[in-house]
Amino acid sequence: xxxxxxxxxxxxxxxxxxxxxxxxxxxxxxxxxxxxxxxxxxxxxxxxxxxxxxxxxxxxxxxxxxxxxxxxxxxxxxxxxxxxxxxxxxxxxxxxxxxxxxxxxxxxxxxxxxxxxxxxxxxxxxxxxxxxxxxxxxxxxxxxxxxxxxxxxxxxxxxxxxxxxxxxxxxxxxxxxxxxxxxxxxxxxxxxxxxxxxxxxxxxxxxxxxxxxxxxxxxxxxxxxxxxxxxxxxxxxxxxxxxxxxxxxxxxxxxxxxxxxxxxxxxxxxxxxxxxxxxxxxxxxxxxxxxxxxxxxxxxxxxxxxxxxxxxxxxxxxxxxxxxxxxxxxxxxxxxxxxxxxxxxxxxxxxxxxxxxxxxxxxxxxxxxxxxxxxxxxxxxxxxxxxxxxxxxxxxxxxxxxxxxxxxxxxxx
Numbered sequence: 163x164x165x166x167x168x169x170x171x172x173x174x175x176x177x178x179x180x181x182x183x184x185x186x187x188x189x190x191x192x193x194x195x196x197x198x199x200x201x202x203x204x205x206x207x208x209x210x211x212x213x214x215x216x217x218x219x220x221x222x223x224x225x226x227x228x229x230x231x232x233x234x235x236x237x238x239x240x241x242x243x244x245x246x247x248x249x250x251x252x253x254x255x256x257x258x259x260x261x262x263x264x265x266x267x268x269x270x271x272x273x274x275x276x277x278x279x280x281x282x283x284x285x286x287x288x289x290x291x292x293x294x295x296x297x298x299x300x301x302x303x304x305x306x307x308x309x310x311x312x313x314x315x316x317x318x319x320x321x322x323x324x325x326x327x328x329x330x331x332x333x334x335x336x337x338x339x340x341x342x343x344x345x346x347x348x349x350x351x352x353x354x355x356x357x358x359x360x361x362x363x364x365x366x367x368x369x370x371x372x373x374x375x376x377x378x379x380x381x382x383x384x385x386x387x388x389x390x391x392x393x394x395x396x397x398x399x400x401x402x403x404x405x406x407x408x409x410x411x412x413x414x415x416x417x418x419x420x421x422x423x424x425x426x427x428x429x430x431x432x433x434x435x436x437x438x439x440x441x442x443x444x445x446x447x448x449x450x451x452x453x454x455x456x457x458x459x460x461x462x463x464x465x466x467x468x469x470x471x472x473x474x475x476x477x478x479x480x481x482x483x484x485x486x487x488x489x490x491x492x493x494x495x496x497x498x499x500x501x502x503x504x505x506x507x508x509x510x511x512x513x514x515x516x517x518x519x520x521x522x523x524x525x526x527x528x529x530x531x532x533x534x535x536x537x538x539x540x541x542x543x544x545x546x547x548x549x550x551x552x553x554x555x556x557x558x559x560x561x562x563x564x565x566x567x568x569x570x571x572x573x574x575x
Contacts, residue, residue, distance in 0.1 A: 198315050205440070207523060208265060217448075225262070231265060237267075263315040366392070420439065462497075
């Protein structure tokens with residue numbers, strides 16, 4: 163089947179993308195994405211509210227972090243509460259009481275995460291509901307229809323997702339070509355391009371030539387934004403970076419670039435240097451539920467007994483409500499208290515989720531400011547020095563190599 167770009171009119175766009183600064187050494191960019199529910203500073207980390215609920219935080223608390231864009235999942239909302247309820251209430255913004263921007267994943271990722279319940283054909287993906295085992299066919303048209311009902315500001319095409327660790331190169335090529343064909347069907351099915359932005363998704367596994375071909379095909383469709391998909395599936399970090407760098411080198415400069423499913427701070431700091439703008443992951447809230455705090459030196463497992471009598475904040479200088487002292491309007495929570503409640507009481511997961519989400523959004527703000535001031539290489543050096551306590555021999559080879567590829571030597575004195 164052909165994947166050549168059809169002749170079509172330019173797609174209406176409900177966003178504007180304004181680039182403010184570019185790092186003079188790396189490919190890092192600082193931009194603003196104007197969406198229907200407010201402006202979004204880039205680079206950005208997007209918290210994941212899979213089922214219209216962010217685990218561990220209320221939406222008022224999420225607003226207090228300054229978050230302007232979070233995620234819902236089409237597959238899950240399509241099952242529950244279902245399209246009829248979404249249409250009746252007027253979309254997910256009203257359902258969950260969130261007046262800022264929403265991005266919805268198309269449901270394609272469930273081909274990997276729920277593969278034992280799914281069968282992929284040219285028609286679409288046939289699922290068995292993980293709720294009750296009932297059948298559900300998710301086609302490109304149905305995915306877009308669901309996202310139109312959800313009313314998200316950014317909607318994703320349905321793509322054919324294959325784990326990057328798959329040895330089946332023929333299947334990976336098939337999935338890439340099918341994703342292009344499915345994008346055409348998504349474009350044709352999209353009812354509201356004047357208020358919802360459809361992003362394409364680059365596929366191709368770890369094959370850089372397939373990725374290049376997919377970039378060319380997808381860019382020719384001229385969607386408002388572009389995502390790099392199929393990563394964070396267990397591949398080596400070196401291979402991950404090669405894919406991101408290959409794609410950002412040839413993708414249009416005037417569109418936002420979204421690397422899907424990436425949430426570890428080290429991965430984000432390097433991927434920004436490679437030219438990526440948007441990231442998402444459930445990790446900050448998931449790791450909080452296991453008692454882990456994200457801090458500038460890495461992560462702290464607050465279940466460890468060494469914190470039983472540590473009466474310092476989770477992180478000194480952190481501006482989240484958890485760490486701020488009472489006299490400054492915060493909760494004044496200490497590591498000792500977190501050790502006492504974490505992984506035992508629900509309040510522990512709640513407090514650490516507040517801290518971790520705040521940390522990730524504050525990190526993105528610091529990254530953005532460093533790019534604007536053209537000191538991003540220095541920021542990266544300071545970031546890695548804190549994590550590895552200045553010991554450059556411990557710096558990960560994948561990060562050193564990726565940064566060298568964009569003109570920065572992380573090991574240089």
